Amino acid sequence: MSTVSEFDADTAVARVAPDAYTAVATDRWNVGSVPNGGYAMAIAQRALLARLDRPDPLSVTAHFLRPMQPGGVALAAEIVKAGRSTATGMVRLVQDGSERLRLLGTATDLTGSDRGLVHHTSGPPDLPPPEDCPRGSGEMPGGAARAALGGRFDLRVHPDHAGWARGEPTGQLEIAGWIRPADGREPDVLLLPVVVDAFPPTVFELGITGWVPTLELTLHVRARPAPGWLRCVIRSRYVSGGLVEEDAEVWDAQDRLVALSRQVARVPRPRR
Amino acid sequence: MSTVSEFDADTAVARVAPDAYTAVATDRWNVGSVPNGGYAMAIAQRALLARLDRPDPLSVTAHFLRPMQPGGVALAAEIVKAGRSTATGMVRLVQDGSERLRLLGTATDLTGSDRGLVHHTSGPPDLPPPEDCPRGSGEMPGGAARAALGGRFDLRVHPDHAGWARGEPTGQLEIAGWIRPADGREPDVLLLPVVVDAFPPTVFELGITGWVPTLELTLHVRARPAPGWLRCVIRSRYVSGGLVEEDAEVWDAQDRLVALSRQVARVPRPRR
Secondary structure (H helix, E strand, C coil), rough: CCCCCCCHHHCCEEEECCCCCEEEEEEEEEEEEEEEEHHHHHHHHHHHHHHHCCCCEEEEEEEEECCCCCEEEEEEEEEEEEEEEEEEEEEEEECCCCEEEEEEEECEEEEEEECCCCCCCCCCCCCCCCCHEEEECCCCCHHHEECHHCCCCEEEEECCCCHHHHHCCCCCCCEEEEEEECCCCCHHHHHHHHHHHCCCHHHHHHHHCCCCCCCEEEEEECCCCCCCCEEEECCCEEEEEEEEEEEEEEEEECCCCEEEEEEEEEECCCCC | CCCCCHHHHHHCCEEEEECEEEEECCCEECCCEEEEEEHHHHHHHHHHHHHHCCCCHHHEEECCCCCCCCCCCCEEEEEEEECCCCEEEEEEEEHHHHHHHEEEEEECCCCCCCCCCCEEECCCCCCHHHHHHCCCCCCCCCHECCCCCCCCCEEEECCCHHHHHCCCCCCCCCCEEEEECCCCCHHHHHHHHHHHCCCCCCCHHHHHCCCCCHHHHHEEECCCCCCCCEEEEECCCEEEEEEEEEEEEECCCCCCCCEEEEEEECCCCCCC
């Protein structure tokens, strides 16, 4: 591609002062009328990496305070600690004088991260080839809202998962699938916050419908993804206290673990 | 008890300005010469909850910048957002003008959190009764360092786990056990950061020795623990990129899920 990808155009940050950036959020990453939380996080992560002058996120946490809206965004980025191998910083994402998201993260340079001990007790999700996996739905259950976000990705869900989209919730709190940008952009670490938040909520498989708002999301990056398809699996084990955790793993085309994430989200009451 | 517990004495924070607190860290929670990271986080969490005027942490993330030392601590606590059901804040833990830990967290009131949907795909760890579980070691493998922290808890490890303490690393990255304060204090939400960080690192079971420094730890709280023993299980699945994740679950005496945590730590090279 000689043109700028959708993702890079829609998450670009411009430095306006040593500790301040601006960006313009689009509505192309919406779910219903609100931009996806992972998209807001991806914008803030770009400001973090720019401020810290490090290429790769290592551990990044976002607290979602109020929904970001399409439009202009101001980002205040602080260096918390600039160390030798890692640096830590904080970003406030503000619109109309109101803070929408606060991000605290440590960044590094993952060059050579493949060296050293590898001990995995589990591997990439077992998926039929992409052509045998149905395309992920951009709809909420019951047609509650359309997701423009669905148009940004080529997302192929395991045929046994996402039963809710067929009107048959499985009761299994797991969803796995293939994912890559629809416009041919190759995956990289910048894309990961929106990748781990792009799949439908696991609790849809309990017959729950409606919004499952993320309160907090933490992303741990282990390696830069290779070009090609990513495979993701998202699992929840515990719905209680009005909350659910969603644990995501991201694997690349070379079977390497790229990232782990966990988010905690509010669970609406099931429909009776 | 009519006296103040070790934990409450050693994590007390005093308000010195609307957004500033002080505390005095002791060496009773040390591992080697450095206070345990969960102990530093527990001090910062107390300042967070005091500043937000909410009783219960919901999701709290700490980035460990430099080791806290025993001695005086200054805490700067900011209200990020005071909402109706939750509030979000940030705490900087500073010693000698140097920031040691930064904490970003959302707090709430968990009264009534037991109501609503409960859907668990897993339960508390399967443990023999406490009297059939050996006491957890306060030592590092190979006698590298003593842990004063070990004296703060009555910690009983599953007899099949912690093989490294018998000189027989199991290769299984899982450790489960019973835990409660040694002085009879009952568990509560304030204690959770140090509970989830009190067990020996899972990678000791790979024959790794030495420090496994935590970079970041996120705690999700679901319920206030009932009095009595807590059961914890800590699992790692992926050692790669020089890092390992440790996922902890905390269950109370009424078989309720109290908290989930995940930390990412640096893995030293294995000893040959």
